[in-house]
Amino acid sequence: MRLGVLLVLAAAMSGCSWLVYDRDNDYLKSEIQPVIVIPEEVAAVSLTQQLPIPAAGKQQKPLPEEFQVPRPAALVIEDEPKEDATSLAQLSQVKLESTLLKDGNGTPILRLNVEFARAWSELGEALKKADFNITDLNRSIGTYYIEISQPGKTEEVGFWAGLFGAEPEAVIQQLQVKLNQARSGVYIAIHEDANNLASDEQAQSILVRIQEQL
Numbered sequence: 001m002r003l004g005v006l007l008v009l010a011a012a013m014s015g016c017s018w019l020v021y022d023r024d025n026d027y028l029k030s031e032i033q034p035v036i037v038i039p040e041e042v043a044a045v046s047l048t049q050q051l052p053i054p055a056a057g058k059q060q061k062p063l064p065e066e067f068q069v070p071r072p073a074a075l076v077i078e079d080e081p082k083e084d085a086t087s088l089a090q091l092s093q094v095k096l097e098s099t100l101l102k103d104g105n106g107t108p109i110l111r112l113n114v115e116f117a118r119a120w121s122e123l124g125e126a127l128k129k130a131d132f133n134i135t136d137l138n139r140s141i142g143t144y145y146i147e148i149s150q151p152g153k154t155e156e157v158g159f160w161a162g163l164f165g166a167e168p169e170a171v172i173q174q175l176q177v178k179l180n181q182a183r184s185g186v187y188i189a190i191h192e193d194a195n196n197l198a199s200d201e202q203a204q205s206i207l208v209r210i211q212e213q214l
Contacts, residue, residue, distance in 0.1 A: 096122060098214045100207060107197055108204040110188040110211060116142070119179055119186035126213035127177065132206075135174070142179035147172050148206075175206070 097113045112119045120139060127134055127144060136145040149170035175198060176191040188210070190203040197203065 096214060098211050100204075100211060106200065107189065108200055108207055110207045111184070112186045112188070112214075114186065116179065116181045116186055119188075122214055123177065123179065123188060123210065126210045129213040130209045132209075142181075144177040145174065146177060147174050149173075177206075177210075 099111045101109050103109050132146045134146055150173050178189050180187045190198040190206050192198050
């Protein structure tokens, strides 16, 4: 009895066609049916094949022996107007002039009479000559990151460091020197961070040191 049950289960699990009818090959026995014709008095419907299959051996265009990858059209680059190139060259030869001003809120700013690219380069050199330590820079947002020691402020020395004769170290402050392009030139301002300006006294002192090196 057990042997008979096991045989039946094994046959069912093997998927034999005598237990479950296999319809995988039914399409081979299918026949082409005529197009449905609807009487005109019932409805005026035009039935056309959406995806017609061409008859074998009736290809209008012979297939290529090797597939050719289509190439894109050549890119045509037009020459830039000479006037623009001349104006840029002339602008680079303009004598650099810097003016220390105050904006509408009384914040000290430094104006340069050159284009942004030259102002960025000149400012970087001026910061180095003025002995500012540049820790980072981001030209896309026109910012130099510098650090300065705050005069008269020192960090307390720890107990053990004091025993070995360590001296107090100056407090280091992180600042940002930002450039902004305007119609009348490039303006330089000093920020404590992305959202806060440095104090007017500190900004004035730093901008004067930068101006002296331009």
